[in-house]
Amino acid sequence: MMKEVDYRGWAKYLVLLMRVAGMESRRSRIQGEKLCEFACGTANISIILSKLGYDVTGVDSSGDMLKVAKEKLARRKSDKLHLVHHDMVTYSQKESFDRAVCVYDSVNYIPTSAALGCFFGNVYEDLKPGGVFVFDASLESNSLNEPSLFVQRGKHKGVFYHRKSLYDPETKIHTTYVRVKKNGRVIEEVHREFVYNLALIRKLFSAAGFEERFAAGDFTMLDANDYSERVHFVLVKPDHD
Numbered sequence: 420m421m422k423e424v425d426y427r428g429w430a431k432y433l434v435l436l437m438r439v440a441g442m443e444s445r446r447s448r449i450q451g452e453k454l455c456e457f458a459c460g461t462a463n464i465s466i467i468l469s470k471l472g473y474d475v476t477g478v479d480s481s482g483d484m485l486k487v488a489k490e491k492l493a494r495r496k497s498d499k500l501h502l503v504h505h506d507m508v509t510y511s512q513k514e515s516f517d518r519a520v521c522v523y524d525s526v527n528y529i530p531t532s533a534a535l536g537c538f539f540g541n542v543y544e545d546l547k548p549g550g551v552f553v554f555d556a557s558l559e560s561n562s563l564n565e566p567s568l569f570v571q572r573g574k575h576k577g578v579f580y581h582r583k584s585l586y587d588p589e590t591k592i593h594t595t596y597v598r599v600k601k602n603g604r605v606i607e608e609v610h611r612e613f614v615y616n617l618a619l620i621r622k623l624f625s626a627a628g629f630e631e632r633f634a635a636g637d638f639t640m641l642d643a644n645d646y647s648e649r650v651h652f653v654l655v656k657p658d659h660d
């Protein structure tokens with residue numbers, strides 16, 4: 420199902436958002452810049468960003484996702500991308516990165532606001548002063564407005580999938596049941612996403628020390644609001660103490 424996502428377009432959008440924060444995007448200037456992708460999954464975005472010239476570290480807590488990512492990397496023989504098996508909430512590499520990204524609802528997998536605050540605190544520590552962090556979060560509108568996503572089934576390149584989503588407005592938990600069948604093998608997964616509101620997300624990253632440059636709604640360059648479905652935040656670690 421992830422194959423249907425336009426990762427190239429998403430990576431382009433991330434680079435555009437970094438420009439909003441005053442970061443260079445010319446290939447000649449970004450060569451060797453250190454970028455961390457938190458929750459990199461199977462490295463779709465990481466690979467595109469490393470091709471652009473960033474020296475990418477991809478962090479994910481799922482051994483299965485990283486296994487697929489490593490198979491892709493083995494085919495490419497790239498030394499500008501390395502993968503780390505770690506929980507992003509507790510990953511800590513003091514002032515190692517110029518930029519950080521975390522996309523596709525990955526922060527929604529963090530189950531409590533305390534853990535989300537801890538994540539923001541560690542990303543802040545991981546960045547060099549002046550560093551930029553771009554991440555997205557799925558808001559409640561995304562869970563309430565998109566009934567078409569609630570049941571999906573189909574076939575893509577020989578893989579049958581069935582996906583069913585349920586949202587509980589009381590607990591703010593969005594649960595997705597996924598069943599995939601490939602070569603007679605069935606894989607079943609349950610994904611739980613925790614929906615945070617705009618004000619709480621802002622409160623938590625501000626407490627970590629970040630300054631907000633922009634919060635863009637729904638893949639546009641317009642300001643996000645509570646009715647946005649997905650928000651991309653562009654944050655800066657100030658260059659002073």
Ligand SMILES: C[S@@+](CC[C@H](N)C(=O)[O-])C[C@H]1O[C@@H](n2cnc3c(N)ncnc32)[C@H](O)[C@@H]1O
Nearest residue numbers: 458459460479480481484506507522523525528
């Ligand atoms: C929806 S997938 C997105 C993957 C990737 N960013 C992409 O766009 O293809 C969410 C990812 O978050 C990872 N993840 C969830 N909680 C995590 C955590 N605490 N630390 C690191 N990775 C986590 C999962 O393993 C999964 O790869």
